[in-house]
Amino acid sequence: AQQRILTHNEVNHHPKLILTQKGVAEIKSKLGSIPLFDTSLEEAKAEIDAEIRLGIEVPIPKDLSGGYTHERHKRNFLMMQKAGVLFQILEDDTYAKYVRDMLMAYAKLYPTLPIHPQERSYARGKLFWQALNDSNWLVYTSQAYDCIYDWLSKEERDVLENDLFRPFADYISIGNPQFFNRVHNHSTWGNVAVGMIAVVMDDAELLDRALHGIKDDNLPKGMRDDDGGMIKKEGQKVGFYGNLDEPFSPDGYYTEGPYYQRYAMYPFLIFAQALQNVKPELKIFEYKDGVLLKAVNALLNLTDVNGDFFPINDAQKGMSYYSRELVTCVDIAYYYGGQNPELLDIAQKQNRVSLDDTGLSVAVAIKEGKAKPFVKKSIELRDGQMGDEGAIGILRSDDLELVFKYAAQGLSHGHYDKLSFSLYNAGQEVLQDYGLARYVNIEQKGGGNYLKENTTWAKQTIAHNTLVQNETSHFNGNYETGSQHHSEKYLFDVEDKNLQVVSAIEENAYPGTKIQRTMALIKDADFENPFVLDIVKVNSATSNNYDLPFYYLGQLLQTNFKYETPKTLTQLGDSNGYQHLYKEGFGISDGNNTSFNWMLDNTFYTLTSVTSKGDELVLARIGANDPAFNLRREPAFIIRKKDKKDAIFVSLLETHGSYSPVSELALNAYGQIKNIRVILNDEAYTAIEITSKNNKKWLFAMANNNSSDDGQHQLYINDTTVKWEGPFVFKPIN
Amino acid sequence: AQQRILTHNEVNHHPKLILTQKGVAEIKSKLGSIPLFDTSLEEAKAEIDAEIRLGIEVPIPKDLSGGYTHERHKRNFLMMQKAGVLFQILEDDTYAKYVRDMLMAYAKLYPTLPIHPQERSYARGKLFWQALNDSNWLVYTSQAYDCIYDWLSKEERDVLENDLFRPFADYISIGNPQFFNRVHNHSTWGNVAVGMIAVVMDDAELLDRALHGIKDDNLPKGMRDDDGGMIKKEGQKVGFYGNLDEPFSPDGYYTEGPYYQRYAMYPFLIFAQALQNVKPELKIFEYKDGVLLKAVNALLNLTDVNGDFFPINDAQKGMSYYSRELVTCVDIAYYYGGQNPELLDIAQKQNRVSLDDTGLSVAVAIKEGKAKPFVKKSIELRDGQMGDEGAIGILRSDDLELVFKYAAQGLSHGHYDKLSFSLYNAGQEVLQDYGLARYVNIEQKGGGNYLKENTTWAKQTIAHNTLVQNETSHFNGNYETGSQHHSEKYLFDVEDKNLQVVSAIEENAYPGTKIQRTMALIKDADFENPFVLDIVKVNSATSNNYDLPFYYLGQLLQTNFKYETPKTLTQLGDSNGYQHLYKEGFGISDGNNTSFNWMLDNTFYTLTSVTSKGDELVLARIGANDPAFNLRREPAFIIRKKDKKDAIFVSLLETHGSYSPVSELALNAYGQIKNIRVILNDEAYTAIEITSKNNKKWLFAMANNNSSDDGQHQLYINDTTVKWEGPFVFKPIN
Ligand SMILES: [Ca+2]
Ligand SMILES: [Ca+2]
Ligand SMILES: [Ca+2]
Ligand SMILES: [Mg+2]
Ligand SMILES: [Mg+2]
Ligand SMILES: [Mg+2]
Ligand SMILES: [Mg+2]
Known part of the structure; x- marks a missing residue:
């Protein structure tokens, strides 16, 4: 006989999972008086009423995502979940019948x-091509079932549980241990699906399976999935707790990146809410120092000013905190996380709330005028279960947001992009991370799935704004090797908001080569906007070629160097992503600074770089060897230093001026920089001199071996002794 | 002695040019009570006050446009004009002193x-590199001078008139007859500059020169300007009246296109306002059946839903009715053109008004709530002085706007683009006209001037969505030949807003070849949105290769034909613009319809075309032979029929569905068309059968030799007799 979750004498009353009897009573008492809740309810009602008029369709599964049967079954579970909620709140049998039928x-x-x-x-499903999507179905459908549970007859419940829910839960777990007993966002969905239906059916064994995984899965250690992701590591903790422990850092950063974190947060939080309802003694929201609530804060900070997630690792651009998952996240974080009034700001922008206790509390607080602006600051989000596997460092100053990645591999969706960065100006990508090579749910493009260019291009190092050695990717593009390493933070210091600096070291991407990248976002009255100073210091035991690409977006206006443009376009290299780049232009540095000036969205940008005589300057464009036009034809500027053991790349990016196609006025179209120069670069110190066009000079100097705040340093530069405390200094030197 | 404009006894009181003494009194009496006027005044005051604090700078001329001295002198005249107006309205000597100094x-x-x-x-200027810009200076400065005329001493006026204004007016007219005595928007500025200062100084001889040109210019007939534009035609009428007569059609269309019309309208209208003030007996606003007022209406109709002008001929994209010139246009048209309340809608969007009688009247009417929506409808704007030189036909239906060009050459800024079209969806270009190859006032790009790619690419036929024969441009790219011809309208019928059809014929672009293009915008309940039916019928005495390009914007998703993508990209052809296209993909039709499906801005598009076995299908991209990266890397799909005398290209463009990167839902991602087929195509009739995926069939048929509305036609098609009245029919045939 089934082991119950409830104790001996308790009756299995419903709803209990997300909605509760008490919560529903509260909602009903407030109906019509809380605008944001009322409009969210009306929207759901309008949608479901229209759907009910169209009738029920449960087709025989056949298609990949994007295809008819896939989209129909997906829509079905979303509709059932909402219909269940409407039945509880509106007490209209129409909705219960719809769900039951x-x-x-x-x-x-x-x-x-x-x-x-x-x-x-x-791991194929039955309704869908992946067990993952079957799990999505059960997570939502469990909620629908919970809502009509008491309304159904015992006989109806028996049919549903025996013919549908139990075999369904078994299939996605015991039937697919390689999917269920794994640490991966997909597995989280599987765990939660089983856990949700366990709670509704009051089944202790299933709940235990959800929380702790299948006891004996017989999976071979080191097994991999179809795109190379690791399935089982030795001694790995699995189930809901396993997925909560390992991928989340103490800062709430999820190692796969925000796009997948967004996807995983829904099951994490909705199940946490369910556990809080039925097993409050687990104190799930306090687990691991409140990591689930921290994760929501991390996610919100991983967005640009428009709310779009930074496309770290495999991530489709345009996904944002307007997604339905983030509505749930924000409402749950507000309700269970101490009613932070800044979350109400996001909820207002989302303009809808969950139709449950959490959404009601948000809507009530907004009505009461409690919202405060959600201000995104510079933030470091550490990676790794213990927070010691590098980080994502985000520097923010005025309209600029710089995202610097010195984290771990990021599981199977990770990219080989150690020390890469991207830059945003007022929400517009200026130096982009390409994102993924996939058109999610667009069937015309490979069924909406990952395209082969995701592996051959998007994951490769050259697809990122970071250093490439000898045209190979970090860790030779080997997932297993990459997964064993992470970059090391050197410093993250944003105390002085006019001088924010982050620096990190990578020693494993290319064995024998040490790369340290330091990025400063500096606001100075002599510049119209904050500027970026980028220092990439490379030291190797062997001679190598080094490429540093800048994936600028916009229209090239002017360079200060000569370049040839070939008559026919050929690919820049043979492999590791280079086969996807066309060589559109080619120049050689005369030893002076290289200046690269472009326009994007009516704003001007100038990148000034220190180059040595003979350095190669490549103008490249994505799109070679792309037989199905899967890639976007976007440009890059690549600085290439050949046959060097040690090298230093120093670049300064200015954002300046404006253009109006209406007034046709171009303001401040040129950068301010006359020259940048490496004064000193040795094992202990690196010092850069910056000269502006009006002949002001600044020094940026840093200690390379001592990141302590109270370290004392001095350098003898230009006949003067410069002294400072802490790891770096930036000061005028005229 | 100077001949006066005023009669013997009149005193030369000021202001009289744009502001009038009566008008200023009216403005003063209403200050503080008319919001839009008050805010416009405050904006001007804030701008000028800031400028006065910066001090006066009158540098020695040196730079091209975009450079410092150019931009400084340009800003100076704009500032003086506003300061003059502020002095009149606010009676604060500060402004008069600023202008005087x-x-x-x-x-x-x-x-x-x-x-x-x-x-x-x-035609070089003295303050600027072109006499054109010197003329701009004088048009604005005359207004400033008029405003402080009475405030200056006689001695000061003598200095200004003798040392500055008279020599200035003479230099841009008598000193540059090749500029002044010409029909061209530049010359209009010259004429008006001289006319404006003539009115202020009360100089009849100068006014006559402005209105009628220089009597004896000694210019050789057939002289050309530096970019090939014709300067003097035999017997040409010149001066302000000459420029008013020839380039404007009776519908108010200006043959250079809306971008230059916008630029020319300011001098046309501001001088008309001046003439109305000082010589109302000329009835200038009634001249040529009110062509100046019709021109404003034409201009507003030549914008997309965002107010951006369609980029016909040389035109920089993004110029719109928000430009300062259009503020003047709208206010003058409202005041002198019968107070059309729809103009107030545009004025509200512009959110500022002219600081004179016309702007006051607009602001008062808006305050009184008189504004009505400006509804843009389908419209044909005839070209040519007599309106018999073809036209621009604009079809509008729901969010779609189709712009079809069957006009004259368009003077020296014209493109070789007979029967070309562009398509907009909700203000977004879907099938683009490239525009010009120039970055106006962006000094980094060739001083902001026309780039050589404007000639080698932007003007060429292959740069447009129209038919190219044997890889040559229309009229062999010869301006003189092109200027002698225009396309002929066949029909323009928008009576039935669900079936709007335009058709035109071009017989001169390629001697011996007749091209007729028919474009229909059809709204039918079986389609989500209106669709475009495009029929290009070609008949030639000789065998030729025909190319029909579609410059789609967005991401290619899927084609129904196979294509090869070359390993290295080479240019598609050698000359006439083909040298700027890369051949990115190449397929050959198997004789079935060709389907081309893409996504832009989260909307899907499908182009279905009738192709014959062996037709070539080229995927091209702009950017070859572009050594300075002056061109945008945008794509095209080209259908090529080889070695044919007669040919017919039939294509159907559907706009459908949507994608959300937030919900990741793709709706209606495929088109509805199963097949299109040419049933009949002979000298007298063309008939197309359209079949949808749910097997509905429609017939589109047209008479090729009778565009009369009451022509009776019948065809025997598919065992049935189809009868209709008028030139075309569209009907279901299931
Ligand atoms: Ca990436
Ligand atoms: Ca963004
Ligand atoms: Ca054009
Ligand atoms: Mg955004
Ligand atoms: Mg993967
Ligand atoms: Mg020209
Ligand atoms: Mg637009």
């Missing part, structure tokens, strides 16, 4: 289904 | 100036 159709279909006919996944 | 500085500098050192123009 659809569930009964599924209960009739499910036992007849073979494994899904599409063979692309390492 | 600056004018005196110019009076001191001007006599010392040689011709401008930059040698690029065929």
Whole structure:
């Protein structure tokens, strides 16, 4: 007989999972008086009423994502979840019948289904091509079932549980241990799906399976999934707790990056809410020092000014905190996380709330005028279970946001992009991270799945604004090697908001080569906007070629160097992503600074770089060897230093001026920099001199071996002794 | 002695040019009570007060546009004009002194100036590199002078008139007859500059020169400017009236296109306002059936939903009805053109008004709530002095705007683009006209002037969505030949807003070849949005290769044909613009329809085309032979029919569905068309059958030799007789 979660005498009353009997009573008492809740409810009602008019369709599974049966089953679970909620709040049987009839159709279909006919996944579902999507279905459908549980007859419940829910939960867990017993956002969905239905059905064994995984999965150690991701590591903790422990850092950063964190946060938080409702003694929101609530804060800080997530690792651009998952996140974080009034600012922008206790509390607080602006500051989000595996460092100053990645590999969705960065101006990408090579759910493009260019291009090092050695990717593009390492933070200092500096070291990407990148975002009255100072210091035991690309967006206006443009375009290299770049232009440095001036969105940009005589300057464009036009034809400027053991790349990026196509006025179209120069670069110190066009000079100097705040330093530069305390200094030297 | 404009006894009171004594009194009486006027005044005051604090600078002329001295002198005249107005309205001597001091500085500098050192123009100025810009200066400065005229002493006026204004007016007219005595927007500025200062100084001879040109200019007939534009045609009428007669059609379309019309409208209208003030007997606003007022209406209709002008001929994208010139246009058109309340809608969007009688009247009417929505409808704007030289036909339906050009050459800024079109969806270009190859006032790009790629690319036929024969441009790219011809309208019928059709014929672009293009914008309940049907019918005496390009913007998703992508990119052809295209992909039709599906701005598009076995399908990209990166790397899809005398290109463009990167839902990502087929195509009739995926069929048929509305037609098609009245029919045939 089934082991119950409830104690002996308790009755299995519903709703209990996300909605509660008490919560529903509270909602009903306030209906019509809380604007944001009322409009969210009206929207859901309008959507579901229209859907009910169209009738129920439960087709035989056939398609990949983007195709009809996939999208239909996906829509079905979203509709059932909302219909269940509407039944609870509005007490209208129409909604309960809709859910029941659809569930009964599924209960009739499910036992007849073979494994899904599409063979692309390492863990195929039955309704969908991946067990992942089957799990999505169960996470939402459990909520619908919970809402109509008491309204159904015992006989109806027996049919649903015996023919549908139990076999469904078993199939995605015991039937697919390689999916269920893993640390991966997909597995989290599987765990939570089983946990949610366990709570509704009051099944202790299933709940235990959800929380702790399958006891004996017989999976071979070192097994991998179809795109090379590790499935099972020796001694790995699995289940919901396993997925909570390992991928989240103490700062709430999720190692796969914000795009997948957004995707994973829904099951994490919705299940946490359920656990808080039925097993408050677990204190799930306090687990690991409140990591689930910190994760919401981390996610919100990983967005640009428009709310778009920074596209770290595999990530489709445009995903944002306006997604339905983030509505849930924000409402739950507000309710369970101490009612932070800044979250109300985001909720206002989202302009809808969850139809439960958490959404009601947000809507009430907004009505009461409690919202305060959510101000994003510079922040370091450490990676790794213990927070000691590098970090994402975000520097913010005025309209600029600089995202610097010195984190761990990021599981199977990670890119080989150690010490890469991207830059945003008022939400516009200026120096981009390419993102992924995928058109999610657009069937025309490979069924909406990962395209092969994701591996051959998007993950490769050359696809990023970071150093490439000898045209190979970091860790030779080997996932297993990459997963064993992470970059090391050297310093992250944003105390002085006019002089924010982050610096990190990578010693494993290319064995024998040490790379230290230091990025400063400096605000000075002599410059119209804050500028970026970028120092990449390379030391190697062997001679190598080094490439440093800048994936600028916009229209090239002017360079201060001569370049040839070839008559025919050929690929820049043979492999590791280079085969996807065309060589559009080629110049050689005369030893002076290289200046690269462009325009984007009616703003001007100038990148000034220290180059040595003979350094190669490549103008490249993405798109070679792209037979299906999967890649965007976007440009890059690459600085190449050849046959060097040690090298230093120093660049200064200015944002300046404006252009109006209406007034046709160009203001401040040129940068302010006359010259930058490396004064000193040795094992202990690096010093850069910056000269502006009006002949002001500044010194940026740093200690390379002592990041302590109270270290005392001095250098003898230009016949003067410069002294400072702490790891770096920036000062005028005229 | 100077001949006066005023009669013997009249005193030369000021202001009289744009502001009038009566008008100023009216403005003063209403100050503080008319919001839009008050804020416009405050903005001007804030701008001028800041400028006065910075002090006066009148540098020695040196730079091209974009450079310091150019921009400084340009800013000076704009500032003086506003300061003059502020002096009149606010009666604060500060503004008069500012204007006087600056004018005196110019009076001191001007006599010392040689011709401008930059040698690029065929008519160099003294303050600026072109006499054009000197004329701009005088048009604005005359207004400033008028405002402080009475406040100055006789001695001061004598200095200004003798040392500055008279020599200035003479230099841009008698000193540059090749500029002044011409029909061209530049010349209009010259004429008006002389006319404006004539009115202020009360000089009848100068006014006559402005209105009718220089009597004997000794210019050789057939002379050309530095970019090939014709200067003097035999027997040409010149001066202000000459420029009013020839380039404007009876519909108010200006043959150079809206970008230059916008530029020319300011001098046309501001001088018309002056003439109305001082010589109302000329009835200038009634001249040529009110063409100046019709021109404002034409201009506003030549904008997309955002107010951006369609980039016809040489035109920089982004110029819009928010420009300062259009503020003047709208206010003058409202005041002198019968107070059309729809103009107030545009004025509200512009959110500022002219600081004179016209602006006051607009602001008062807006305050009184008189504004009505400016609704842009489908419209044909005829070209040519008599309106018989073709036209621009604009079809509008829901969010779609189709711009079809079957006009005359468009003077020296014209492109070789007979029967070309562009398509907009909600203000977004979908099938683009490239525009010009120039970065106006961006000094980094060739001083902000026309780039050589404007000639080698932007003007060429292959740069447009129209038919190219044998890889040559229309009229062999010869301006003189092109100027002798225009396309012929066949029909323009927008009576049925669900079936709007325009058709035109070009017989001169390629001698011996007749091209008829018919474009229909059809709204039918079976389609999500209106669709475009495009029929290009070609008949030639000789065998030729025909290319029909579609410059789509966005991301290619899927084609139904196979194509090869070359390993190295080479140019598509050798000349006539083909040298600027890379061949990125190449396929050959198997004789079935060709389907081309792409995404732009989260909307899907599908172009379905009838192709014959062996037709070549080229995926091209702009950017070859572009050594300074002057061109945008944008794509095209080209259908090529080889070695044919007669040919017909039939394409159907659908706009459909949507994608959200936030919900990741793709809706209606595929087109509805299963097949299109040419049923009949002979000298007399063309008939197309359209079949949708749900097997509905429609017939579009047209008579090729009878565009009369009451022509009776019948065809025997698919065992049925189809009868209709008028030139075309569209109907279901299931
Ligand atoms: Ca990346
Ligand atoms: Ca953004
Ligand atoms: Ca054009
Ligand atoms: Mg954004
Ligand atoms: Mg993966
Ligand atoms: Mg020209
Ligand atoms: Mg637009």
